[in-house]
Amino acid sequence: MTKNNTFLKDVLDGLSQPSKYISSHYFYDQAGDQLFQQIMEMPEYYLTDSELEIFREQSDAIIQSFGLNKNEEFELIELGAGDGKKTQHLLKALLDAGYSFSYCPVDISSNSLNTITSRMQGLFPSLEIEPKQGDYFHVLDDLFISNKPKVILFIGSNLGNMNDELATTFLEKVAQNLKPGEKLLLGLDLLKSKEIVLPAYSDAAGITSKFNLNLLKRINSELGGDFIIENFEHAPEYTEEEGIAKSFLKSKIKQTVYISELNQSFDFDKNEVIHTEISRKYNDEILQNVIEDSNLKISHKFLDSKNYFADYILTKDE
Numbered sequence: 001m002t003k004n005n006t007f008l009k010d011v012l013d014g015l016s017q018p019s020k021y022i023s024s025h026y027f028y029d030q031a032g033d034q035l036f037q038q039i040m041e042m043p044e045y046y047l048t049d050s051e052l053e054i055f056r057e058q059s060d061a062i063i064q065s066f067g068l069n070k071n072e073e074f075e076l077i078e079l080g081a082g083d084g085k086k087t088q089h090l091l092k093a094l095l096d097a098g099y100s101f102s103y104c105p106v107d108i109s110s111n112s113l114n115t116i117t118s119r120m121q122g123l124f125p126s127l128e129i130e131p132k133q134g135d136y137f138h139v140l141d142d143l144f145i146s147n148k149p150k151v152i153l154f155i156g157s158n159l160g161n162m163n164d165e166l167a168t169t170f171l172e173k174v175a176q177n178l179k180p181g182e183k184l185l186l187g188l189d190l191l192k193s194k195e196i197v198l199p200a201y202s203d204a205a206g207i208t209s210k211f212n213l214n215l216l217k218r219i220n221s222e223l224g225g226d227f228i229i230e231n232f233e234h235a236p237e238y239t240e241e242e243g244i245a246k247s248f249l250k251s252k253i254k255q256t257v258y259i260s261e262l263n264q265s266f267d268f269d270k271n272e273v274i275h276t277e278i279s280r281k282y283n284d285e286i287l288q289n290v291i292e293d294s295n296l297k298i299s300h301k302f303l304d305s306k307n308y309f310a311d312y313i314l315t316k317d318e
């Protein structure tokens with residue numbers, strides 16, 4: 001199935017449910033990538049600064065926790081590489097300490113992949129870079145072809161955009177590909193109060209709102225939808241009991257939307273929502289449940305100074 005056919009099918013499935021749903025996976029077209037970059041600059045979006053602090057200040061300790069042999073070349077594979085601003089601190093520390101390795105950023109977006117590749121080439125001209133474009137769920141098996149030791153990076157709380165069942169399946173799949181003793185560095189946003197989490201998903205400048213609404217623009221331009229964007233609003237939610245930030249697109253009025261590629265109309269009641277994203281917040285116990293059947297063990301944990309964010313080192317069982 002082509003990329004757009006999958007999008008079309010998922011939109012049809014999602015908008016046909018009694019509780020309408022479209023995956024946040026579809027946020028990331030060129031405009032969506034740019035809006036996410038802007039979100040990361042927002043003062044309310046603490047996740048980026050918190051994890052950046054960990055990488056800036058603790059990269060040497062993180063490298064120690066990898067337990068690598070300096071004489072053996074390894075592969076550093078980054079899933080969902082993004083812009084590389086955090087990873088560059090780790091790469092610098094590895095190069096300064098004399099490790100020999102290649103860096104393989106993996107991202108679904110070729111825009112992001114080009115950005116990160118030229119950034120790293122500019123910063124570290126001698127670094128061997130092997131970018132790979134694709135959905136990291138699907139390209140996972142292709143990444144483990146060589147026999148060299150591997151370290152996997154999956155940072156930015158990207159795991160939080162999967163429900164617990166999907167996160168479990170994903171980590172099992174990563175673990176199946178690792179050899180005993182190999183590591184996954186997993187960056188996760190931690191459970192915390194609503195006063196801190198909710199503003200991160202409803203910034204005052206309205207960038208997150210644009211990011212969410214961009215999904216409707218995408219349906220209009222790629223699938224021939226006639227969504228009137230002003231008739232919908234971004235509606236984020238977070239409860240401390242559940243620990244999951246959720247984003248919805250709420251219909252401001254009773255309306256009908258037509259999607260020409262589907263030759264179908266969809267009715268919306270006033271205040272009816274399309275659920276578009278979850279961002280799960282973690283603690284050790286939740287992570288432990290998710291990795292229970294995966295042969296991964298938590299071996300280290302690095303926190304920022306406010307204890308907002310954690311980079312966990314998970315080691316495959318010997």
Ligand code: AVI
Nearest residue numbers: 039156157158161201208279
């Ligand atoms: C990419 N991901 C980890 C972000 C998050 O925090 O869930 C995406 C995002 N959605 C709204 N703001 C940022």
